[in-house]
Amino acid sequence: MALLGAEVNVGDLVFRGFAALFAVSIVLVLGAMALQMWVAARPSIAHSGWHFVVGRDWDPVRDSFGALPFIYGTVVSSLLALTIAVPISLGVAVFLTEVAPPWLRSPVSFLVELLAAVPSVIYGLWGIFALAPFLRNHLEPLLGKTLGFLPLFQGPHQGFGMLAGGIILAIMITPTISSVSREVLRAVPDNLREGALALGATRWEALRHAILPYARSGIVGAIILGLGRALGETMAITMVIGNRADISASLFAPGYTMASVIANEFTEATGDIYLGALAEIGLLLFAVTLLLNVIARLLVWQVARAPEGARG
Amino acid sequence: MTERHWQRKLVDAMVRGLCLVATLAALVPLGLVLYYVTSRGIGGIDRAFFTELPKPVGETGGGMANAFVGTLELVGLACLFGIPPGVLAGVYLAEFGERRFAKLVRFSADVMSGVPSITIGIFVYTLIVLRTKSFSAYAGGVALAVLMLPTVTRTTEELLRLVPESLREAALGLGVPKWRATLSVVLRTAAPGIATGIMLAIARVAGETAPLLFTAFNNAFWPTGLGQPTASLPVQIYTYAVSPYDDWHQKAWAAALLLVGMVLILNVSARLLVRPRVRSR
Amino acid sequence: MTQSVSLLGATTSARDSTRSSARTSAPPTTDQPKMRAEALKAYFGATEVLKGVTLPVASHTVTAIIGPSGCGKSTFIRCLNRMHEVVAGARVAGKVLLDHQDIYAPDVDPVRVRRRVGMVFQKPNPFPTMTIRENVLSGLVLNGLRPKDPGELVERALRQVALWDEVKDVLNRSGTSLSGGQQQRLCIARSLALEPEVLLMDEPCSALDPIATARVEELIHELRERYTIVIVTHNMQQAARVADFTAFFYLGELVEHDRTDVIFTRPSEKKTEDYITGRFG
Numbered sequence: 001m002a003l004l005g006a007e008v009n010v011g012d013l014v015f016r017g018f019a020a021l022f023a024v025s026i027v028l029v030l031g032a033m034a035l036q037m038w039v040a041a042r043p044s045i046a047h048s049g050w051h052f053v054v055g056r057d058w059d060p061v062r063d064s065f066g067a068l069p070f071i072y073g074t075v076v077s078s079l080l081a082l083t084i085a086v087p088i089s090l091g092v093a094v095f096l097t098e099v100a101p102p103w104l105r106s107p108v109s110f111l112v113e114l115l116a117a118v119p120s121v122i123y124g125l126w127g128i129f130a131l132a133p134f135l136r137n138h139l140e141p142l143l144g145k146t147l148g149f150l151p152l153f154q155g156p157h158q159g160f161g162m163l164a165g166g167i168i169l170a171i172m173i174t175p176t177i178s179s180v181s182r183e184v185l186r187a188v189p190d191n192l193r194e195g196a197l198a199l200g201a202t203r204w205e206a207l208r209h210a211i212l213p214y215a216r217s218g219i220v221g222a223i224i225l226g227l228g229r230a231l232g233e234t235m236a237i238t239m240v241i242g243n244r245a246d247i248s249a250s251l252f253a254p255g256y257t258m259a260s261v262i263a264n265e266f267t268e269a270t271g272d273i274y275l276g277a278l279a280e281i282g283l284l285l286f287a288v289t290l291l292l293n294v295i296a297r298l299l300v301w302q303v304a305r306a307p308e309g310a311r312g
Numbered sequence: 313m314t315e316r317h318w319q320r321k322l323v324d325a326m327v328r329g330l331c332l333v334a335t336l337a338a339l340v341p342l343g344l345v346l347y348y349v350t351s352r353g354i355g356g357i358d359r360a361f362f363t364e365l366p367k368p369v370g371e372t373g374g375g376m377a378n379a380f381v382g383t384l385e386l387v388g389l390a391c392l393f394g395i396p397p398g399v400l401a402g403v404y405l406a407e408f409g410e411r412r413f414a415k416l417v418r419f420s421a422d423v424m425s426g427v428p429s430i431t432i433g434i435f436v437y438t439l440i441v442l443r444t445k446s447f448s449a450y451a452g453g454v455a456l457a458v459l460m461l462p463t464v465t466r467t468t469e470e471l472l473r474l475v476p477e478s479l480r481e482a483a484l485g486l487g488v489p490k491w492r493a494t495l496s497v498v499l500r501t502a503a504p505g506i507a508t509g510i511m512l513a514i515a516r517v518a519g520e521t522a523p524l525l526f527t528a529f530n531n532a533f534w535p536t537g538l539g540q541p542t543a544s545l546p547v548q549i550y551t552y553a554v555s556p557y558d559d560w561h562q563k564a565w566a567a568a569l570l571l572v573g574m575v576l577i578l579n580v581s582a583r584l585l586v587r588p589r590v591r592s593r
Numbered sequence: 594m595t596q597s598v599s600l601l602g603a604t605t606s607a608r609d610s611t612r613s614s615a616r617t618s619a620p621p622t623t624d625q626p627k628m629r630a631e632a633l634k635a636y637f638g639a640t641e642v643l644k645g646v647t648l649p650v651a652s653h654t655v656t657a658i659i660g661p662s663g664c665g666k667s668t669f670i671r672c673l674n675r676m677h678e679v680v681a682g683a684r685v686a687g688k689v690l691l692d693h694q695d696i697y698a699p700d701v702d703p704v705r706v707r708r709r710v711g712m713v714f715q716k717p718n719p720f721p722t723m724t725i726r727e728n729v730l731s732g733l734v735l736n737g738l739r740p741k742d743p744g745e746l747v748e749r750a751l752r753q754v755a756l757w758d759e760v761k762d763v764l765n766r767s768g769t770s771l772s773g774g775q776q777q778r779l780c781i782a783r784s785l786a787l788e789p790e791v792l793l794m795d796e797p798c799s800a801l802d803p804i805a806t807a808r809v810e811e812l813i814h815e816l817r818e819r820y821t822i823v824i825v826t827h828n829m830q831q832a833a834r835v836a837d838f839t840a841f842f843y844l845g846e847l848v849e850h851d852r853t854d855v856i857f858t859r860p861s862e863k864k865t866e867d868y869i870t871g872r873f874g
Contacts, residue, residue, distance in 0.1 A: 009704050015491030019404035022397040023413075026465060027420045029458060033427070033435045040438050091334020099328045100335075108335060110583060115342045117512075117579050119519025121546045122568050125553045126345045129352075129561070171341045178338070202324035225426065232428020234522040235550060259430045259522070266434070266526050282434040286427060293426035297419065478718040482780070484679055486732035486787060487708030496735055500722045 034290075037283040044276030052280060058245050058261075060269070065277040069245040071284075073162070073255035077237060078230035080166030080251065081173055086223055088170075089177035096178075097185040098203055098211075109182070116175035124239030127168050132159035132240055135167075140252055155250040158242070163251040165241035169230045177226035184218030184303050185211065214303070221299030228292040232285055234259040258285050349568045356566025366532050366548075372559045376567050378534050379548040382449070383571075385535060386528055386544055387518050389453025394460035395510060399499075401461075402468025402506075407494050418469075421462040432458050433523040441527060447541040452528025456517040463516070467509030471502040508582040515578035519571055521546035545571045626690075627652040627821040628673060628710075628791060633687035635668050635677055642668050644845040645687065650791070650838075655813060655822045657836030657853065659829055661868065664842040666825045667715075670793045673823065674710035675703040691791070708736070711789035715796045717776035719768030719783070725760050728768040728779055732787040750782040754812055774805020778812065785816075792816065794824040798831065810835050829869055833857050841865045 044052065048065050055066020092112060096105050136159030143153045188211050196206035212219075242254020243264060258281045269275045360375040367374030401421075405414050436455040441447055475498050483493035499506075529541040530551060545567050552564035626649035635643035643665045650656050650673075658666040671677040672685055675696060688695045696706045719728045729747045733740050740746045747764070751757040756778045760771070768779055777797060784792060794813070798806040813822060813835045826832050832839050833853060840850040841864070849862045860866045 009489045009491075009702060011492070012490045015494070016404075016408050019400045019408060022401040023404040023409075023417045023465075025397060026401055026417055026424065026461060029461070030420045030424050030427075032439070033431070036435050036438045037431065040434070088334045088338050091331045092338050094327075095331035095335045099331045108339075111339055111342060112335075114576070114579060115338065117515055117519075117575055118342070118345055119521070119546060119571060119575065121519065121521040121549050121553075122345060122349065122572055125549060125564055125568050126348050128553055130344065130348050174338050202320050204324040204327040205320070207327075228426050232426075232430065234428065234430040235546075239550070239553060259428060262430050262434065263522060263525055266437070267529070279434055279438075282431045286431045289426055289428055289431075290423060293423045294419075296426075297422050476718070478714060478716055479720060481676065481679070481712075481714060482718040482720065482783075483731075483735060485674070485676060485707055485712035485714070486735065486784065487704050487706075487711075488732070488735040489704050492735055492737075497720055497722075501720070503722075 034286065037279055037286055040279035041276050041283045043272040044280040047273050048277065048280075052277070053284075056247065060265075060274045060277075063271075063273055065273070067258070067261075067277070067281055067284075069247050070256050070258045070261050070281060072247050073165075073241065074231055074257040074259070074285075077162055077165040077169055077241065077255065077257060078227055080162065081169030081230045082223065082227060084166065084170035085174045085177055085226060089174050089222075089226070090181060090219070092174070092178040093181035093185055094207065096182050098207060109179070112175050112178055115171070116179075120172065120233065120235040121239075123168055123172060123236040127164060127236060127240035131167065132164050135159045135161075135164055139163075144252075151249040152251050155248070155252045157252060158254065160240055160242040161250075161252050161254045162241065162248075165237045165255065165257070166251070168236045168240055169233055172233060172236060173226040173229045176229050177222050180222035180225055180300060181215075181219050184215045184222060184300060187218070187303055188214050217299045218303030221296040221303075224292050224296035224299070228289045228296065231292070232259060232289050234263050238263050258282075346572070349565065349572050352562075352565040353567075353569030356562045357569060361563075361566055365534065366563075368532075369557075374563075376543075376545065376548055376563060378531065379543040379545045379567065380570070382528070382531070382535055382543040383518060383545045385449055385538070385542060386452045386456060386524070387514060389449060389538070390456030390460055390517055391510075391514065392457075393453055394457030394513075395464055398461050398464025399468045399506065401465040402472065403494060403499065405465070405469040406472035407490075407498070418466070421465045424458075425462040425466075428522075429459055429520055430522040430525075433526050436523065437526045444539070446539060447527065447529035449528055449535065449538040449540065449542040452524050452542060452544070453538075455523035455527045456520060459517050459520060459523060460513045463513040464510060467513070468502075468506050471505040471509065472498060474505070475501045504585055508585045511578050511582040511585070515575045515582070518578070519546055519575055521550050525550075625652055626650055627692065628823075629690040630669070630673070631688040631690065633669070633672055633689060634685070635665070635672055636684040636686075637680070638682045642845050643672070646842075646845075646847045648840055648847055648850055650821060650823055652821050653817060653819075654837040655817050655824060655835055656838045656840060657832035658823065658825045658840050658842060659827070659832050659868075660842035660848075662827065663844075665845040666842045667795050669842065670712075670795055670823050670825055673791070673793055674707045674712055676707070676712060678703070708732075708787055709789055710791040710793060711784035711787060713777070713781050713784055713792065713794045713797050716800045717773055717780050719771075719776050719779050721767065721769045723768055724765045725768050725771070725779060726764040729782050729786050732783055736787075746786060750786040751779075753785050753816070754778040754782040755808065756782060772805070774801050774808060777801060777805070777809060781809075781812065781816075785820075789820065791821045791823065794822065796825050796827060799827065806831075829857075841868060843868070 044065065052065055052067055053071065054068055056068050057064050057066045058069065096109050100108060136157050140157035140163070144157065147153045192210045192214055193206055196210040201209065237257055238260035241257060241260060243256050243260055244254040245256045246253065248255070262278050262282055266278050269278055360373065362375060362380065363377050364375035365378055366376060401417065405417060432455055436451050436458065440451040440454060479497055479501060480493060483497045484490065524544055524547050528544060530547050531541045531543045535542050549564045549567045549571065552560040628650040630646050630648045633643055633646045634641060646669060658669060660666050668677055673689055677683050677685055685697060689697055691706070691709065720731055723731060726747050729750050730740065730743055748757055751760065756775060759775060768776065771779060798809050801809065810831065813824065816822060824835065836853045838850065839853045839856040841848045841856065843864055849856065849860055849865045856865060857869055860869065
């Protein structure tokens, strides 16, 4: 057999080029997404200017677009979700890495993953028919009675509102925060853990003084990832938040989110400016979640990339 | 000394207890949702549900056959548009990736997986629906494919990295070209794991509603072509759930049971698929 | 300087003396080398791991490469079938002649070189997704060749490595179900099925127990009849047992190359003597 032939195998060259093409396409899709949204949003940016983010009036008929109520609703429901989900998620992550007996870890983490697998619209359906009535008849009266002196817990009990939205979001972001935190905790070098335990520390002391300080930035990253999920979540929250463009101090009152208004009005929007206004909301969401994701990935990579002596 | 010792033990036990409570609290909603979906949905699952079209507003009866078929159609298109590019991009990252460019791709994929699905809906709407002037199964399929792409890419990359270097060397040492070694040896060795990742990605997009609202839209009739608006289970569940009719609520629960069933089966079988692979290692 | 002197010595002494060893009928010489490295340099990034090695490999002989770890012996044989450049950042300079043709010439396809110069690796690496039978045929199948009589080919290759009797009833079992020694012989059979002209072995016994090692050594002995073999070993007794010629590498340079009995009884270099008497490495 002769040795002669091209120095580089032609098949290899074609294959590599093909694979590279699709790799590039991921970057291109992300870029195209930003570009398309910006182009679609431009009429609205020109029309509304800064009024868009500070105005409270959303009146498509009069071409008046102030998106503040949606921004407010998105921020408040997401913060409420974090308040509920962060302690629970961290509890789950610590339980799965430090507390639970090894045989229990894999089935429990599978169940937590299933929580993320249930489609958003199913949570919404459950929210409408189970969670909202429960809030209206039980939880809201109870909160009103005990904590009613706070403006947060005043007003009529409606079930559908900010509280329901926050709870639904909390359920949905718990698996994200807990699984990323768990990865981060697993990436903590064993010698830190063992070092503390060998000095006579209890599990909790080892966690608090040796493990958490090391993992802190990664856990912050996990929380930010959860926040990103909450901000962009659409169906479930649209189904329970009440969809009213008001800004109210009470968590019992209905609200509206950025994603919800897009879901509800996009197909009915007529005219470049109205459509552009919805696209601008989308663009804002896109930009904010993109930024949060970049920050979060950097934070998580910082911890999870130091694999020396880490758990497999 | 001993008192302080006991105090420390107590705090430790309390923290452990709280972690257990947190885990239970996280899992309660899962149990509740599954309970509600099963108990309310089971009554609505009958022959008509799988064979008939939805009835017009006000009439009772009918089924969701078109939405069921539509979901299969949309997921099929998503697989077609999303899996081959995703796998190849993953192959590139694991087998050829030059440092800086690969890093950019990896980062883009990670960031893309965090982009809200509703904005992907807007993107595909401006990209396809506005140009073709019609909601279509194609548009829906593309939207779901964009959602799948980062997951498939990263899963493929990670699993290819687990394939021992010695197998690549064995193949190259036999005078096999790199492309052939990658496809027939490396990818084949990692195939069960990649299949698992893909099943999970499918399970995720099968339940997606938001990106379909203004791409595939909805349709009360049988799909007549891929260029037509197409019904899907998630969108139909949404439409029925927010409607004022009891009969439609009942149908929404039945469809929810079907959808959750599909998603659970995919998740559980993906998990079972991983087992033998790990054992053979 | 050292190497050219010792090389000259090697050729002359091989020509002059008749071998005392009973296992060869005719004394091997390096007059007509099957392969010849000329001023071969190899790099990992900026690090030079081979510093200009010139070494002939005689046809139908066994050449052993010995030396302390890190001396470049594995890198050297990986350069003989262009496997060195597979690693990112690895580079080669100089010439390697195969039947007087430079395999590093610009118009040479490395894939074709590897079909003529086979390689057996340190750790047995059968393809886990293939059966024993498929593993033997893999070199042909992955190169898109269809053997005329695959059954006969499988039997012949497995008989050559004395594995046939052990596995003839389980040919459809996974290649990884065999013991370590059997796996390594399977990997040798896999290379032989391609009928290479040269077989490179990179510490083929380092992962094997003594009994399996003895079998592989026996096998090398028999294979010499038909193939030219270059074997890297860290075990000097092994070199003494299997090789006609032995080359001693130290810090990326060839210190001495001569008939094995000469190297082990009256080496001309002080460093070689120190190494084989166990004074370092």
